[in-house]
Amino acid sequence: MFNLQNDTQYFGATVGRVANRIGGAQFTLNGIHYKLIANEGNNALHGNHNSGNILNQVVQIFASEFTPFDDQLIPTGNFSSVKGTLNDFLKPQVVGSRINQLSKTNGYNVNYVLDKNHVRDITVHMPNHDHNEITVADIVMDKRSGRVMKIATNQPGLQFYTANYVKNDKGKDGFVYQPRSALCLETQAFPDSVNHPNFPSTIVTTEKPYKHIVFFKFSTDPPRGFS
The missing domain is CATH 2.70.98.10 (Beta-galactosidase; Chain A, domain 5)
Known part of the structure; x- marks a missing residue:
């Protein structure tokens, strides 16, 4: 995380229900396979600002x-x-x-x-x-x-x-x-x-x-x- 106290651009820091990692940047829900954007190696971390x-x-x-x-x-x-x-x-x-x-x-x-x-x-x-x-x-x-x-x-x-x-x-x-x-x-x-x-x-x-x-x-x- 970057320092919000010194952030002059007011970039958001809202984090959803997954405030950590999803392995392989993918998951299956109700029989449907979802692929996420991998932003930390092969994994999804926090979400994606980039x-x-x-x-x-x-x-x-x-x-x-x-x-x-x-x-x-x-x-x-x-x-x-x-x-x-x-x-x-x-x-x-x-x-x-x-x-x-x-x-x-x-x-x-x-x-x-x-x-x-x-x-x-x-x-x-x-x-x-x-x-x-x-x-x-x-x-x-x-x-x-x-x-x-x-x-x-x-x-x-x-x-x-x-x-x-x-x-x-x-x-x-x-x-x-x-x-x-x-x-x-x-x-x-x-x-x-x-x-x-x-x-x-x-x-x-x-x-x-x-x-x-x-x-x-x-x-x-x-x-x-x-x-």
């Missing part, structure tokens, strides 16, 4: 608009349609298909205005929440592993970032990370909302407490349009 880049991953973001920004990445206060832009992920898109055209930011670093839609498959087991305030934000698929992640939230925005400014940063087992080695999908209020009255308010009061809900659903079933 898994290449994210250029072949497929992303769909349920947002028809985004908040344009100035040279300091501060929103202008306006809203722009994603149609006809490099930010259009309404249909599934391979991340690397257009990323090199984003010379201004060296990749994606944009806040999306999430469309209102209702989601049931993630929140059906959460009866204490109002399903109508939860919206599907995005779906991501890693074609190499077949893993699919769906995110739903009650927040109005989603920041999509492709590690554009990561350079020669050391992570677990001494692996050195470079730009586009990871992606971030951050459910959020719009950046700089406090300075834009037309943005959803982020002011917290006793009548309006802060409540941030986010659901993650993982599967190996490719959604429509991803396979």
Whole structure:
């Protein structure tokens, strides 16, 4: 493990149910044989931070608009349609298909205005929440592993970032990370909302407490349009 106290890149250290090794990087479950990525000799250790880049991953973001920004990445206060832009992920898109055209930011670093839609498959087991305030934000698929992640939230925005400014940063087992080695999908209020009255308010009061809900659903079933 690397020293999280001195980590300036906020790399995650979340470990799943197997916080050690799986021999031969493979196992059989319910008659199905699974092969993992061997990252310590022939074995799988902890998981894998060194898994290449994210250029072949497929992303769909349920947002028809985004908040344009100035040279300091501060929103202008306006809203722009994603149609006809490099930010259009309404249909599934391979991340690397257009990323090199984003010379201004060296990749994606944009806040999306999430469309209102209702989601049931993630929140059906959460009866204490109002399903109508939860919206599907995005779906991501890693074609190499077949893993699919769906995110739903009650927040109005989603920041999509492709590690554009990561350079020669050391992570677990001494692996050195470079730009586009990871992606971030951050459910959020719009950046700089406090300075834009037309943005959803982020002011917290006793009548309006802060409540941030986010659901993650993982599967190996490719959604429509991803396979």
